[in-house]
Amino acid sequence: MFGQAQAFSGFSVDDLDAARRFYGEKLGLRVEEAGQGDMRLLTLRLGGGANVLVYPKETHTPASFTILNFPVDDIDAAVAELERRGVTLERYTGFDHDEKGVVRGGDGDGPAAIAWFTDPAGNVLSVIQES
Structure with missing residues (x-):
């Protein structure tokens, strides 16, 4: 059913602007931003066509992995x-x-x-x- 789907992963952060600077400037990744206000999201464009969604979450808890x-x-x-x-x-x-x-x-x-x-x-x- 999902064998041909282009799946993507995502994770939360507590500060979307800090994440954009870190992933774009410190790591040198291509970062695209979409949305407005509480609906802003980042997409990290990785090699091989992979994408990772980064979204803000007020109650963010860092992943333990x-x-x-x-x-x-x-x-x-x-x-x-x-x-x-x-x-x-x-x-x-x-x-x-x-x-x-x-x-x-x-x-x-x-x-x-x-x-x-x-x-x-x-x-x-x-x-x-x-x-």
């Missing part, structure tokens, strides 16, 4: 660029982060490397290198 993963070819370069743009990496208990804040795996059961950060609303994002 990673909502967006950004695959990269070189995680060290991606982390350096995020830091240059003022993005701070998160360090989570139970993971062995290196001095850059990257968790390196490479055992074949998961990504070769991953680093997490949050948007202004506290939602968790990551850069991930598969091999």
Whole structure:
């Protein structure tokens, strides 16, 4: 039934203007805004034609899991660029982060490397290198 549908994901934020600046300026994504007043929405235009809807919610609670993963070819370069743009990496208990804040795996059961950060609303994002 949904096999041919172009599904999309969405998540909430507490400040749509801060989200627009973060995703557009800090992460360099194409961000489109639509609507007016309480009905304003952002659409993040990602590679491969994927779209993610971002909507304001007064009672927003940050997701307790990673909502967006950004695959990269070189995680060290991606982390350096995020830091240059003022993005701070998160360090989570139970993971062995290196001095850059990257968790390196490479055992074949998961990504070769991953680093997490949050948007202004506290939602968790990551850069991930598969091999």
